[in-house]
Amino acid sequence: MTLEVKDLSFDYPDKNILSDISFKVDEGDFLCILGTNGTGKSTLLKLMLGILKIQKGEILIDGISSKKFKEYKDIAYVSQKATGFNQDFPATVYEVVAAGLYSRRGFLKFPRKSDRKKIEKALEMVGMFELKDRLIGRLSGGQQQRVFIAKAIVSSPKMIFLDEPTVGIDVNAVDSICCLLGDLNKQGYTIIMVTHDLSSVIHHSNKILMLSENEPCRMFDTNEFLNQNYSSQYPHHKEGH
């Protein structure tokens, strides 16, 4: 699945956010989107997901204009606020992941037998199978984030969007979530991820998009990016990782 953004601009009523953004994501890419707070990273994700209406420019998914694109079941999204739910909510890990299956399936569609297998497989992939019957609110932040990733991949999407999935999580958990995303990427999932935590994820990614205020956005190959600007800041990066 490919994605192409062409000359995209977006304004909120009182503020211009994105202007003339163009870039391309190929099948199997792992794209990191960087930028300081308020540069429009979440807005860009929401435009790509069809949550916000495009005002100017175009987004092509698999060559089809996003306005006509229908196969939203091929796309999954872990929002910036995923773990902001009420921690006393009586739902098990299993039930939360199951929600990921029914959402885009449409109104009044019943669960199928194969669903159970899908849910268990997704939980195994994120290493949460043992905790499947625990209440979601009783898990740690990092474990919850894994559950939300399982909820995203349970419907076998081709492309996964994540908005800052590692916020508020300790360093080890961040590393293990980034490794998990790297593994998923190797299995063929295309990943587009907004992050401030570049050091943990950079060696799993192959492309980087920099958004900045009042400047055009810039797209880098990860290697090129490292060699050019940031090699001094990320000394532990190893070539060819």
Added chain:
Amino acid sequence: MEIFTYGFIQRAFIVGFFISVMTPMIGNIIVLKRLSSVGDALSHASLAGVAIGLCFSYSPVVVAVLFSCLAALGIEYFRRFFPRYSEISTTLVLSLGVGLAAVFSGFVKNAAGFNSFLFGSIVAISPAETLAVTLLSVMVIIISLLLYRELFYIAFDEEGAALSGVKVKTINFVFTLLTAIVVSVSARTVGALVISSLMVIPVACAMIISKSYRSNIIYSVIFAVIFTTAGLVISCFWDIAPGGTIVLIGIAALILLLPFRRK
């Protein structure tokens, strides 16, 4: 025991059973959406409907359903302006209901009739009402089972549900109307001042011990059926208001359950 052979007592138990199955199903979603006071707002609006109905000699139940639905839509309307402080909108509607009920109940000639809606009355249920409540309950139960996953997703994460394609607005609308109908129809039997307790207390009891969303629903229905049946039996023998008895039993059970809180 001979008391249970009377037709109206049997009807009371049938109606009580169906109400106590459907009310917590709605109540679960309401509590989990942190809208526990919605039941109160709607029941007061339906009281206003009863008062106005009795004043102008329309069917009080029909006007109550109408008012309750209007109130539900009003809550949804006000909620848009205070999305993160939804209790503002329920309180607005509750106040409006109380105000209207207070003003119009002053003109009601049949005070006993009005009082039976406040605390419920098991002798008041006609065979036609029994049938109506039964059919309605079956409808509510079926709809909440059909929308089980959507309602779960919306209660858990409304924004996330919307983002992943659940028709949140439509489902919220349907659910709100269901709530309004449940409240106003049950008010007749268990009482308008009590119906919202029947939505919240069994769910609260279930949340103490349940280990999943599914078990939370099942437990809350079981609790509601137990409380209602016990309340009706006691109110039959001692001739006390059923609604109040049911609520007191529920609260007592809740307090007894607290030590068993899930870890």
